[in-house]
Amino acid sequence: MNRTTRKKKKIFELYSQNLKWIKEKTNAKFKKEFEYGVLCPLCLDVFLESDLVESKNNFLTLEHNPPKSLGGKDNILTCKECNNKSGHKTDVELLTYILELEFKNFRPNSKHRTKLVNKEGAKVTADLSFDDKGKMTLNLQDKYSNPKDFKKFIDSEERGVFPIEGEIGEIATTKLNFI
Template identity: 40%
Template structure:
């Protein structure tokens, strides 16, 4: 068994146990209850253990959360369709925007693909990189425009009087933020399993992720927080009461630099409105009080399979 096969089997066994425990709370046909199944957290397509067979057209694949190029690791399984589409829809925008931000903030080692215009004439692709002592390095990709070589040579000979402009493109801002929401949602699934995602409030997230061009969620729950310590994980939001729910904190690692991301996620307490309705109405959120969630076996302990619902109800009713 290869390392990849072993990891997929371990994850399937873990979350299929969680499915067995939680499925009894769902109105499902009997053939889907009490069996070791795995529902893709993105599309909820159900797989039995044969879904681990990588020769199948529709199969379960390892999902890096966050994306591997941004410091993530294989954390859960998603179906190959959802996994492959995420790279096209979201991950590339997340990577490009993160690289652009690190470069523009002049973080040492930050680099970005650019288009360089020389003396208002030739354009050529290249890579710009922040070097030590607040200096900038530029690598010209000559094959992208061989006709630009005379202008490059002239620039080097007349560096003091020459000019060049950098055209820097990041990711699509909306898809950049939806990618963050996707990571937060999958981190919540990784911690709580189906007890968190099989809910009408989280269905809204899946709808937005499946339809990125539709304005299903106006305020995606991305917030800026000041941290006194380096913490990551899923936390319980206790205040303000109108946004009681969960907070996902995670890092994006690029060019040796770490960016902290904070995303609010819906609670599962009974309410007529969603977190996103509240965020849409609020001009500002103010201070967010959140607390640690005990590190227990929420996936395989049957008594804990609906813990995220109980956490939300407790925080909403008592504020503690």
């Protein structure tokens, strides 16, 4: 038995014990009858110990939780179909969510891409970030902004204060100094 198979088996044993307990103590309903099994956390289908073996059919795979890109460990079981279909998508969405969450908490080294708009309605894309000392920096992204709007924004007579759109604006501050 290789390392991956051993690990999968260990996780299966742990989770199936938990699930057995849940079945006995609650009225939870499952898609099929089983004694020892685990649920794929994405599709909630029931998988048995025999599904640990790689086969032509859907089987259990080792997945990182949280995503590997966030330093997660391969410590949960998801079915192959879900792993293929939504694994990457889930990772990206989760990563974006966590980065936003860090930003909202003003975590050092966090950043968030947002839009700024001036009184004339010129909209630009900007990256707001905090460095490791908590200092906030605002970088206007001309590459990701409409060139006309970008010029209008820069040329705006009212240099100094721009409201930020959206919830980040409410959380960060309603006004920003533009330098």
